[in-house]
Amino acid sequence: MSTPTATFKTLDDLESDQRVLVRLDLNSPIEDGEPQDNRRFERHAETVRELADAGHRVVLLAHQGRPGRDDFVSLAGHADILASHVGRDVGFVADTYGDDAIDAIEALEPGEILLLENTRMCDDELPEEDPEVKAETEFVQSLALHFDAYVNDAYSAAHRSHASLVGFPQVLPAYAGRVMQTEYEANTAIAEKEFDGQVTMAVGGTKATDVIDVMNNLGDKVDDFLLGGIAGELFLRAAGHPVGFDLDPEQDLYDTQWEQNHELVEEMLAERGEQITLATDLAYEAEGERAEVDVDEIEEKDVSFLDVGTDTAEGYADVVRDSEAVFVKGALGVFEDERFSVGTVTVLEAIAETDCFSVVGGGDTSRAIGMYGMDEADFDHVSIAGGAYIRALTGQPLAGVEALKEQ
Template sequence: MSLDFYTIDDFDLEDKTVLVRVDINSPVDPNTGLILDDTRIKLHAGTIKELSDKGAKTVILAHQSRPGKKDFTTLEQHARSLSKILNHEVGYIDDIFGSNARNAISRMQRGDIILLENVRFYSEEVLKREPRLQAETHMVKKLAPLADYFINDAFAAAHRSHASLVGFAFKLPSGAGRVMERELKALYNALSNVKKPCVYVLGGVKVDDSIMVMEHTLENGSADYVLTTGLVANIFLLGAGFDIGEYNKKFIETKGYWDYVKKAEELLKKFNGKIKIPVDLALFIGGKRVEFPVSKLPNEPIYDIGTETLKQYAEIIRSAETLFANGPAGVFEMEDFNIGTEDLLNAIASSPGFSIIGGGHLAAAANQMGLSGISHISSGGGASINMLAGEKLPVVEVLKQVALTYK
């Protein structure tokens, strides 16, 4: 399909300085400070290698976590990891746009790669402002004059209007990297050619995201069924009048989602029969998995959907022509409670329909299982869920907006 913004293919990058924004935000062990998983680093390595192979001087911009978090740290380790993956030295610069960074960029030779410091060390990076105003931040003003092109490959952060994500596009010829390009092609194709029946499987703990998606897709008729799991299912069970126990009610309240119970009740009535809720659940009792029908739930923690629910959901999934899934079915990190998540992923992978898995935990579980039958596993949960909900992504809108500015 044709895209309405530039990609790497549209630029002559030979001996040019290219700023490339990636999302290599990785899980970090809070005790040792070591990166636990380099999946995202490997994902963006392809774009970085291609830029270097084309003779570009590649300057990488990236973030790690956010202020106040235990994994908010430098990118020195990321540079070492990327060097190993690429088999090419990636210079780490412990500066973002100061004289050290600017001098390092000025000294670069054809094919060189450097990684600047965590952009979120700079407070202006995350200020909420209109994209065009982000072009006037000190970081953009200092770095843009040193570069010839800006390539945005950070799909996982495309729903953010941060300075390093949207500001440079107003100062430099800009386009999408390979990760961004692949993600948008897959999602655009799926959303513009929805084959029926279309089924959404929504779970996890981000209830607001899931409700936003189901309301949008059921309202416009693109979704035929929504299968609820995880905390999303618990809220819809409450909305349907089931007693899920004080323990689980308290958990919903502490997460700040209690107001969504009324919304769930309204959606169940409005879209009668289209939103499916579990008929049984797996609870954590005495250190073990114990299943109960939803009409007879004791006051114990709900950790997964039950076997009968899995059977019913799998039948709907197997009949789907288009499938979207986001969020795990339960506490899949625990062996006894990964059954719901893994069985649903297996059902999706074995379905003949076109399937997309959102980013985050569900994507991690799918990758860990090594499933080959899923059409597309997204790298960005927040970005993909926003697209599914009909929201515009600031990064993509900016790339479209500036595409005709530079010839």
């Protein structure tokens, strides 16, 4: 198989002794006003450590939450978490491009690291606008004067056209950080690599439109789509089974999606039926335990289905073992509940023990790897991106990546 051609400059191209502005994505769950450690800190720490060890003066930008929401807080706590992963002190200033920030930036010595305040506390950061517009903002124009280079490591936010993501590449030499580089290469691999053997994609999650878009974009690259989750149940409904609708009118998981997409789902089954594998059994809760039923035996839906069945999971695992490449987008069930983790975990374990090229991503799916005792090293890439991963799979451009490509 071939490797995607580099489309942007990376840290390997960065000259020595630079004052570098680095965009990270440290957006985290907030509990009692404090950020919680997560895999993003660990991943981004690699880029930050490499830059600091090389003697650059490293200044970091990141966002947290959105204005008006409970998770819209300062980044002061984020600096401490990041420092624990980098193995160096990470200074913090409660300012982004005012006098306090500029003074702190100018005072940096080689190898020192400084985190600026939440970018979304700047009026210029939002909303999404063209890069040329963002480049003219006071935020970008004022801050860029004090830097030699810009590094974007925030792949998981790269689908946003915000000032800190697309404005600075217009006015500074711009480079991809290690997270940006590895995420881009892995998440575009399904479209850009050439595989000699079978290519399989396990597709789950909650949105039928995501599944349809992925199939439309990658139908010529993928030999077998293994379906699960809410999207998989909607496909079962299109195949004539009495599932894929809401039992509780207050819980709109299926019906609106069906009304909006059933013709597209039916067309997809008609056009790509040989590439689509649907669940043959489903799991549900009965008296507090996991119970299963064959799809062909369902006469009417009177329970909520929370996972693909064991037979389906084992069948999917067999397909994985015969594959040269496997990509995962979305969970096959409610894996956070161990009773309904069988589908997701069985497929992930099969990937881990198979000598195939593998990429796992899509929302929180990758969390199942650590949650159920698997080793990330057994996968070629575990993405920390959600929306950006979906856009990559569906062929949509990412504004932050396009800004780097234009260098």
